[in-house]
Amino acid sequence: MATKKRVRRGLGALLFxxxxxxxxxxxxxxxxNRPLLGLxxxxxxxxxxxxxxxxxxxxxNKSSDPAVSEDTLDQAIKIIRSRVDSLGVAEPDISRQGTNxxxxxxxxxxxxxxxxxxxxxxxLEFRPVLAEYPVSAAVSDPSTDTSLDGAxxxxxxxxxxxSQQGLGATGGLVEGESALGAQTPSTxxxxxxxxxxxxxxxxxxxxxxxxxSNPAAPTASAVPELTPADQITPEATVVLPQYDLxxxxxxxxxxxxxxxxxxxxxxxxxxxxxxxxxxxxxxxxKSGADGIDKFNAAAxxxxxxxxxxxxxxxxxxxxxxxxxxxxxxxxxFSRDQITISGNYTERDAKDIATALRYGALPxxxxxxxxxxxxxxxxxxxxxxxxxxxxxxxxxxxxxxIAFYRxxxxxxxxxxxxxxxxxxxxxxFLSASAGLALTLAGITGIIVSIGVSLDSNVVYYEHLKExxxxxxxxRAAIDKSFASAWSTIVAADGASVIGATLLxxxxxxxxxxxxxxxxxxxxxxxxxxxxYMRPVVRWATNSKxxxxxxxxxxxPVPQLEASKGSATGTAVRTPVSTGGGS
Amino acid sequence: xxxxxxxxxxxxxxxxxxWWRRGLVFSAILIVxxxxxxxxxxxxxxxxxxxxISWEIKAPxxxxxxxxxxxxxxxxxxxxxxxxxxxxxxxxAPSESAAKSVEVSQTLADLAGGQIxxxxxxxxxxxxxxxxxxxxxxxxxxxxxxxxxxLSIRLEWKMAVAAVLAMIHDVIVSVGVYSVFQLEVTPPTVxxxxxxxxxxxxxxxxxFDKLKENQARPGxxxxxxxxxxxxxxxxxxxxxxxxxxxxxxxPVISMLVVGAGILGAVTLEEFSxxxxxxxxxxxxxxxxxxxxIVVWLKEREPKNRALAARLASGRTGAVTGRAAARGDGAxxxxxxxxxxxxxASAAGSAAATGASSVPTMPASGVIPPRPRKKGKTR
Numbered sequence: 001m002a003t004k005k006r007v008r009r010g011l012g013a014l015l016f017x018x019x020x021x022x023x024x025x026x027x028x029x030x031x032x033n034r035p036l037l038g039l040x041x042x043x044x045x046x047x048x049x050x051x052x053x054x055x056x057x058x059x060x061n062k063s064s065d066p067a068v069s070e071d072t073l074d075q076a077i078k079i080i081r082s083r084v085d086s087l088g089v090a091e092p093d094i095s096r097q098g099t100n101x102x103x104x105x106x107x108x109x110x111x112x113x114x115x116x117x118x119x120x121x122x123x124l125e126f127r128p129v130l131a132e133y134p135v136s137a138a139v140s141d142p143s144t145d146t147s148l149d150g151a152x153x154x155x156x157x158x159x160x161x162x163s164q165q166g167l168g169a170t171g172g173l174v175e176g177e178s179a180l181g182a183q184t185p186s187t188x189x190x191x192x193x194x195x196x197x198x199x200x201x202x203x204x205x206x207x208x209x210x211x212x213s214n215p216a217a218p219t220a221s222a223v224p225e226l227t228p229a230d231q232i233t234p235e236a237t238v239v240l241p242q243y244d245l246x247x248x249x250x251x252x253x254x255x256x257x258x259x260x261x262x263x264x265x266x267x268x269x270x271x272x273x274x275x276x277x278x279x280x281x282x283x284x285x286k287s288g289a290d291g292i293d294k295f296n297a298a299a300x301x302x303x304x305x306x307x308x309x310x311x312x313x314x315x316x317x318x319x320x321x322x323x324x325x326x327x328x329x330x331x332x333f334s335r336d337q338i339t340i341s342g343n344y345t346e347r348d349a350k351d352i353a354t355a356l357r358y359g360a361l362p363x364x365x366x367x368x369x370x371x372x373x374x375x376x377x378x379x380x381x382x383x384x385x386x387x388x389x390x391x392x393x394x395x396x397x398x399x400x401i402a403f404y405r406x407x408x409x410x411x412x413x414x415x416x417x418x419x420x421x422x423x424x425x426x427x428f429l430s431a432s433a434g435l436a437l438t439l440a441g442i443t444g445i446i447v448s449i450g451v452s453l454d455s456n457v458v459y460y461e462h463l464k465e466x467x468x469x470x471x472x473x474r475a476a477i478d479k480s481f482a483s484a485w486s487t488i489v490a491a492d493g494a495s496v497i498g499a500t501l502l503x504x505x506x507x508x509x510x511x512x513x514x515x516x517x518x519x520x521x522x523x524x525x526x527x528x529x530x531y532m533r534p535v536v537r538w539a540t541n542s543k544x545x546x547x548x549x550x551x552x553x554x555p556v557p558q559l560e561a562s563k564g565s566a567t568g569t570a571v572r573t574p575v576s577t578g579g580g581s
Numbered sequence: 582x583x584x585x586x587x588x589x590x591x592x593x594x595x596x597x598x599x600w601w602r603r604g605l606v607f608s609a610i611l612i613v614x615x616x617x618x619x620x621x622x623x624x625x626x627x628x629x630x631x632x633x634i635s636w637e638i639k640a641p642x643x644x645x646x647x648x649x650x651x652x653x654x655x656x657x658x659x660x661x662x663x664x665x666x667x668x669x670x671x672x673x674a675p676s677e678s679a680a681k682s683v684e685v686s687q688t689l690a691d692l693a694g695g696q697i698x699x700x701x702x703x704x705x706x707x708x709x710x711x712x713x714x715x716x717x718x719x720x721x722x723x724x725x726x727x728x729x730x731x732l733s734i735r736l737e738w739k740m741a742v743a744a745v746l747a748m749i750h751d752v753i754v755s756v757g758v759y760s761v762f763q764l765e766v767t768p769p770t771v772x773x774x775x776x777x778x779x780x781x782x783x784x785x786x787x788x789f790d791k792l793k794e795n796q797a798r799p800g801x802x803x804x805x806x807x808x809x810x811x812x813x814x815x816x817x818x819x820x821x822x823x824x825x826x827x828x829x830x831x832p833v834i835s836m837l838v839v840g841a842g843i844l845g846a847v848t849l850e851e852f853s854x855x856x857x858x859x860x861x862x863x864x865x866x867x868x869x870x871x872x873x874i875v876v877w878l879k880e881r882e883p884k885n886r887a888l889a890a891r892l893a894s895g896r897t898g899a900v901t902g903r904a905a906a907r908g909d910g911a912x913x914x915x916x917x918x919x920x921x922x923x924x925a926s927a928a929g930s931a932a933a934t935g936a937s938s939v940p941t942m943p944a945s946g947v948i949p950p951r952p953r954k955k956g957k958t959r
Binding site for chain 2: 040043048050059060098100109111112366367368369370371372373374375376377380381383384385387388389391392393395396399400403439440443444446447449450451453454457458461462464465468483486487490491492493494495497498499501502505506511513514517521555
């Protein structure tokens with residue numbers, strides 16, 4: 001029979017979509033995967049960083065400035081990622097959004113440290129030491145709090161392996177490891193404040209040692225004021241503090257010359273034990289003019305000491321803080337045979353190595369927005385979101401069923417199918433792409449309940465209208481769908497356009513809202529076509545529907561006789577009042 | 582029969598011409614209030630727009646006063662301290678206080694009897710708000726352009742213009758709501774609001790699609806003015822519009838009442854208020870702004886002017902609503918003047934039955950069925 005065939009058409013699609021939903025649900029349950037929770041739901045740290053303007057490193061790159069290249073940003077992201085990885089957090093997300101860098105570290109325990117670690121923009125540079133001053137009690141340092149960041153952050157890295165790289169707060173640069181043995185004792189300086197030594201393989205150079213430990217010369221002169229942050233430029237002569245990496249006390253004040261070598265000259269650095277079992281740092285410079293050549297040019301000025309480098313020492317400066325200021329023991333180094341030795345603890349050595357390796361981002365990044373979310377508030381928000389969603393689902397379900405009866409139930413089933421697929425998709429994207437579910441995403445999903453049901457409303461109302469106009473249910477079912485479908489596509493299309501644009505044009509975790517609303521809208525199109533159409537056709541093809549259209553929320557079809565006569569009203573009345581007998 | 586009952590049965594016969602005029606006046610008032618409020622009261626911008634630092638902690642039983650005296654100990658007694666949600670304490674201070682972030686966190690944690698990790702801290706640079714605003718503005722412009730293009734292709738450009746004007750109306754009125762009630766504006770609310778606008782256009786499209794469908798029926802479109810055709814279409818889709826809005830708004834209200842009100846999730850509150858404002862203004866403007874604008878644009882077309890003139894001369898009065906759809910020449914109500922005729926038909930079928938002079942049957946369905954399809958499937 002033609003009718004039967006017509007009904008069957010589309011049942012394949014119906015079966016298909018139900019199977020997809022069941023599969024999605026089963027997959028999710030069986031795989032045991034859970035969607036990754038965003039940091040606003042489980043607590044964590046989030047930062048948005050912008051590249052600094054070349055003209056003024058305290059503000060973001062303006063549109064009038066030359067754009068920071070994507071490569072530069074990607075490189076910065078790589079460095080930040082390796083810093084964050086050192087925290088051992090499960091799913092950090094570091095990504096580029098436009099010209100911004102977005103860092104999200106959900107579930108991190110020591111949130112403040114994570115923030116410091118990423119937030120420090122750490123410009124690493126090497127400057128010749130003009131003079132060192134003893135620390136007097138009078139020294140007040142305005143920038144105290146920030147200074148420690150570099151150091152504290154780096155400590156975490158050390159645990160990975162002994163081959164870590166690092167710069168010591170105190171130590172000497174030594175070339176040729178074999179030679180170290182003898183000279184390392186140059187740690188002659190008993191106190192940690194004492195400068196480091198660069199030890200060369202040639203014992204002759206040990207002569208330099210004495211320099212190392214005597215910052216005494218300038219002692220007499222007055223301690224100069226620390227240079228304010230806004231006056232620190234690569235060309236300037238500056239006065240910078242040195243902090244103890246652990247206690248964060250100021251342990252030295254250095255007057256430094258212009259930047260001799262930028263941090264980008266360092267290729268890598270590791271920390272390790274020398275033959276005496278002392279911790280040392282082994283930086284490796286890049287080869288060529290921008291690497292070791294530059295460093296050697298600076299070293300040549302310090303050994304022997306000359307006007308630009310009267311102390312014979314070169315300070316390693318991270319984020320305007322002196323990490324270490326070793327003596328230069330030879331005039332020329334080969335790029336991978338340099339060691340910095342001194343009285344380092346394991347932690348110091350590893351911290352300094354980390355700073356050397358990761359310290360220098362290719363561009364200064366300014367934190368624009370940072371957020372620490374406590375785990376308590378996060379889980380409260382998750383709980384509230386889920387409960388609110390559930391309540392909304394139930395209420396809207398009651399409304400739909402009250403209004404559309406059986407067709408309302410079918411609409412809620414459609415919602416369940418979409419929900420299963422969406423959930424499966426969510427879990428899948430979490431596992432494969434690290435896409436986390438945020439509170440904004442949950443809101444998007446809750447709102448998508450309305451998106452989905454709207455299609456049903458449009459279809460059902462169209463159906464009712466056609467039936468009132470005199471068509472039978474069966475006649476109306478396909479025609480109504482065709483009209484309704486065109487409306488649904490137009491309306492959903494506008495919604496998808498909006499969600500897509502907002503997803504790509506905005507910044508931050510809030511994009512999750514647009515994302516899930518967009519996905520849900522597309523899913524709605526799919527289920528409307530493959531589920532709603534066949535299932536309604538199938539459901540209305542029953543005898544029950546003909547006998548009791550009210551149970552389907554449908555009006556009684558107008559009979560030929562009633563058409564155009566006043567009796568039409570009477571016929572319709574029972575339907576409308578009781579929703580069917 | 583109640584109005585809702587008639588709506589449910591599809592017997593509503595509302596004279597939208599009248600309502601459109603009222604709606605436009607109402608919208609004009611809303612826009613004036615919004616603009617005035619924006620210039621006098623301004624917006625309550627969150628710290629995200631001005632830069633600063635904000636701490637939040639769940640601290641049941643801790644009063645704002647206690648918090649203030651505790652914070653005075655670390656020199657932050659002057660900070661803005663609020664109780665948000667049910668038991669969350671929020672402290673906001675300018676950027677300079679960022680240096681004391683840890684001390685403040687510790688103070689708050691001690692106060693609430695928790696750990697420092699229980700404190701949420703948000704620090705925002707001064708340019709962040711500008712960035713957000715810029716990207717939101719850019720998104721809005723692109724979005725309006727995209728919608729204009731999309732609807733021009735999908736429907737027609739006059740409808741697209743009307744839809745976009747309605748959205749601009751939504752933006753202005755919503756900004757007005759935020760200004761008048763001094764609700765806090767945060768970047769998430771801005772983005773949530775813009776996204777929901779894309780969805781709120783759903784109703785507008787439902788209406789326009791029906792209008793376009795009716796327009797394509799020569800039998801219908803040639804018998805009434807475009808205004809009446811639009812009013813008829815509005816009546817036909819009214820329940821659809823109402824229901825799509827209701828099912829969309831219920832979950833959002835649930836978020837606001839259950840999620841934010843009862844469970845005290847602050848972010849949910851910010852989100853759901855933005856969504857609610859966007860949805861309601863979107864639903865309202867689809868009927869009372871977008872539709873009259875499109876009518877006004879279309880009535881200026883020579884074709885429709887000629888039609889209106891012909892109908893006016895050929896008949897003694899204006900035919901409105903569904904009565905016209907039945908094509909019953911005798912069902913002329915009142916004179917050509919909008920007033921009387923509109924009022925009579927606006928009263929719907931009650932008027933139809935009550936006014937004995939009208940020989941029509943009560944509104945029955947919408948469009949005359951096509952005889953050839955009658956009973957075909959049985």
